[in-house]
Structure formats: C-alpha cells, structure tokens
Amino acid sequence: MAGDQHAAQGHLAGRGPEEVVGPRGGFDGAEQRAWLCRLDAESLNLRAALDHATAAGAAPVTVRLVNASAWYWCLRxxxxxxxxALESALACAAAEGGQAAAAGADVDGARARLAxxxxxxxxxSLQDGGLESDPTAASTAPTRGGDGCWSTPARLGFAGGAGRSDAPADAVLDGLIAVFRNLGDRWGEAAxxxxxxxxxxxxxDLAELRSxxxxxxxxxxELxxxxxxxxxxxxxxxxxEIDGDYAEAARLHEDGVRSARELELWTQVSFRLSRQGRIALPTVDTALAADLHGQAGRLAEEQSHRPARQFAEIGLALGPPGTATWTPPRPACGRGSNGTAGSGWRSASR
Structure with a gap:
C-alpha cells in the first residue's frame, strides 16, 4: 500500500501544472467555483505531490507546481x-544543482509570490528582496503568473503606506492597463x-475610484x-458609504457576502461581514454591528487570516463597550497569530 501511494505521488508530481492545478483560465471565468471545488478535493494529493517532488530534489517540478497553485491559495x-510550500520549493531550488535545474524565471516568480x-x-521582511521594483517588469511578466502582478499590488499599501506616492509602484500600475490591453488579456485589465x-x-480620489x-x-x-x-x-x-448612501452600501455588501459564500471564499466573507458591520454602526444598530463583526472575527480566526481578523477587531473597537459577541485572541508578545512579526501589516490594506 505504501509503495502504491509513493508511486501515485510521483505520478502526480510528474504531471504538468495545468494537469494538477488546472488551466490558468479555469479560475478566471464562469467555471471558477468548479475549479476551486476540484482543487479543494485534490488539496491533500497536491500537498503530497509537492512533498514528494521536494524530497526527490525535483526543483523544476516543485517550483512550477507552487507557482501554479499560488492563485488557488490566494483565493482560498x-x-x-x-x-x-513556496519556502520549501525555493529551498529545493537553492540546493546544489537545483537552481540550475529550475528555470530562473520560475524561481523569480516563486520569490515574488512568497514576498x-x-x-x-x-x-x-521580504519586500526589498522579493518584490519587483523595476517599473518595466510589467512588460516582461505581464500576466497574473508573472512577478509584476504579484508584487505590485503587494507594494501598494505596504511599501511605505498606501496613501502616499511610491514612484516605482505607481509607474508599474499606471502602465499595466496598456500592457494587458495590448496582450488582449481582459482579466489582467480588469485586475x-x-x-x-x-x-x-x-x-x-473618489472620481477615479468610481470610474x-x-x-x-x-x-x-463579462468574464x-x-x-x-x-x-x-x-x-x-x-x-x-462615503456618499452617505447606507442602503446601497448595505445592499452591495450583503450581495458580496452571498457571492463569497457561494464560492466558499471565507476570508472574503469575513471582510464583507465586517463591511456590513461598519454600515450598521452609523445607523446606530450597535447590536447588529457587534454581531456582524463577531461573525467576521470568528471566520477570520478559523482561517488564520490575520488581516481579516484585525479588520473585525477594529470594527468591534468602534462600537460601544459591552456589545462585542467575540473576544479576539491575544497573540504572544511581538508575534502575530500566524507566527509572523506583527510590525509589517499596515491597516491601510483594507
């Protein structure tokens, strides 16, 4: 039985990323939910395949698999x-002979994703070394699989604060739409x-926001x-909400919760519940606000998603004392709930 399992893992690891994870476009359109459910069912096999490839020192397979899986992990x-997984893959690639065997572009992509x-x-801590700062990167890696489209949104809001100008990130962002249009990549343009x-x-800039x-x-x-x-x-x-149209804001966020539940995107559900809670606060429905933020916080805690948990915590803090329906966990001094240093997160990300 153990030999059969080992052989199966080796077979899975030897398949191309499109066979294991699915085609890139599978996550972008009407089949999005089906592909997510498929990967949910295959997640243990995928983990086993990655472990097998890493143990065998198969750097090209390992790096390609983690790069192909990254968007799934992001959505979930x-x-x-x-x-x-990315750390293990990069360690495999850095081992003797691994770096030469794995394509440099794949390794760079894995570093950008890890950052x-x-x-x-x-x-x-990985921003300087793992995030692309060259404004021309979008032209050399313009798809979601390339470094630029992982690093640039991460830089926005984290590299010195979202509200102030970051010239390298701005240059990349401002040029992305033209790059994607030239490629005929409508998903990239929308993103x-x-x-x-x-x-x-x-x-x-509310006018640009709306547009x-x-x-x-x-x-x-359309996609x-x-x-x-x-x-x-x-x-x-x-x-x-900014315009004071709380009814429309509540409708949009309620629809968002429903759609996120359908896709089983639980961190998105958490964020949208917190958004609903924010709408309830100015309408003086403090009990509802506390309940919504409590639901959001518990979901975020279950997912070990620190940004979503913090967003829910802030919502609870905005309400009157004694109304909270969830008590946020207190991490060890200096560390986040997921074991990462707490100083890197910037609240501007939401």
Missing amino acids: GRIGDARG AFAVLAGDG ALSTLATRALYRG NAEVGSRLFG GDQWGRLQASEQLGILA
Whole structure:
C-alpha cells in the first residue's frame, strides 16, 4: 500500500501544472467555483505531490507546481499553506544543482509570490528582496503568473503606506492597463483597474475610484469572474458609504457576502461581514454591528487570516463597550497569530 501511494505521488508530481492545478483560465471565468471545488478535493494529493517532488530534489517540478497553485491559495486565503510550500520549493531550488535545474524565471516568480504572501501575513521582511521594483517588469511578466502582478499590488499599501506616492509602484500600475490591453488579456485589465481603484480609495480620489471600479466590475462580469466582481462591489460599497448612501452600501455588501459564500471564499466573507458591520454602526444598530463583526472575527480566526481578523477587531473597537459577541485572541508578545512579526501589516490594506 505504501509503495502504491509513493508511486501515485510521483505520478502526480510528474504531471504538468495545468494537469494538477488546472488551466490558468479555469479560475478566471464562469467555471471558477468548479475549479476551486476540484482543487479543494485534490488539496491533500497536491500537498503530497509537492512533498514528494521536494524530497526527490525535483526543483523544476516543485517550483512550477507552487507557482501554479499560488492563485488557488490566494483565493482560498491559505496564506500559511502558500508560504510553507513556496519556502520549501525555493529551498529545493537553492540546493546544489537545483537552481540550475529550475528555470530562473520560475524561481523569480516563486520569490515574488512568497514576498506577496508574507506581506499579507504581516511580514514585510521580504519586500526589498522579493518584490519587483523595476517599473518595466510589467512588460516582461505581464500576466497574473508573472512577478509584476504579484508584487505590485503587494507594494501598494505596504511599501511605505498606501496613501502616499511610491514612484516605482505607481509607474508599474499606471502602465499595466496598456500592457494587458495590448496582450488582449481582459482579466489582467480588469485586475489592474481594481488595483487602481484601491489606490484611488487610499488617496481620496473618489472620481477615479468610481470610474475604475465600475469598468473593472463590467469586465469581470463579462468574464463571469465572481471573485473579481466581489472586489469591485466592495469598492463601490465603500464609495456608497462615503456618499452617505447606507442602503446601497448595505445592499452591495450583503450581495458580496452571498457571492463569497457561494464560492466558499471565507476570508472574503469575513471582510464583507465586517463591511456590513461598519454600515450598521452609523445607523446606530450597535447590536447588529457587534454581531456582524463577531461573525467576521470568528471566520477570520478559523482561517488564520490575520488581516481579516484585525479588520473585525477594529470594527468591534468602534462600537460601544459591552456589545462585542467575540473576544479576539491575544497573540504572544511581538508575534502575530500566524507566527509572523506583527510590525509589517499596515491597516491601510483594507
């Protein structure tokens, strides 16, 4: 039995990323939920394949598998899984002979992904070495699989604060839409618009926020990408809240919770529940606000997703004393709940 399992793991590891994880486009359109469910069912086999390839020193296979799996881990909010797998793959590639065997572009891509996931976990220590700072990177790695599209959104909001100008990141962001349009990559164009909308929100440019979010939402809708529409609807919900249209904001965030539940994107559910809680606060429904933030916090804790948990904690702190329905855990001194240094996370990320 053990021999059969070992052989099966070797067979899985020897298949191409598209066979194991699925084609890149599978996560971008109407089949998004089906592909996510498929990878959920295969997650243990994928982990075993990665362990097998790493133990065998098969750096090219290991690096390609983790790069192909990264977007799945991102959508599912599995930051810890992603970091562990990427670290193991890079260690395999760095071993004697491994670096030469694994393509340099694949290794660079894995480093960029690791740095981006570290930032999401609150660890900024890899920013300088792992995030691409060359504004021309978008032209050499313009797809979601390339370094630029992992590093640039991570830089936005973490490299010195989202609200102030970061010239290298700005140069990359401002050029991404043209790059994706030239490539005919409509998903990339929509994702770039979403990131630009986030930057506009941080900088208080509400007109640019609305324009980019609306166009991005339309493109994601045409592609059937529910995750992308979730990003745009959150931005438009924030805009409605700023405009004082609490009914519209509540509707958008309620729809977001429903869509995120359908996709089983639990960290997204957590963030949108917290958004609903924020809407309840100014309408003086403090009990509802506390309940929504409590639900959000418990979900985030279950997912070990520190940013979502912190966002829920802030919402609870905004409410009156004694209304909280969830008590946030207290991490050890100087460390986050996921074992990462607490100083790297910047609240501006949401």
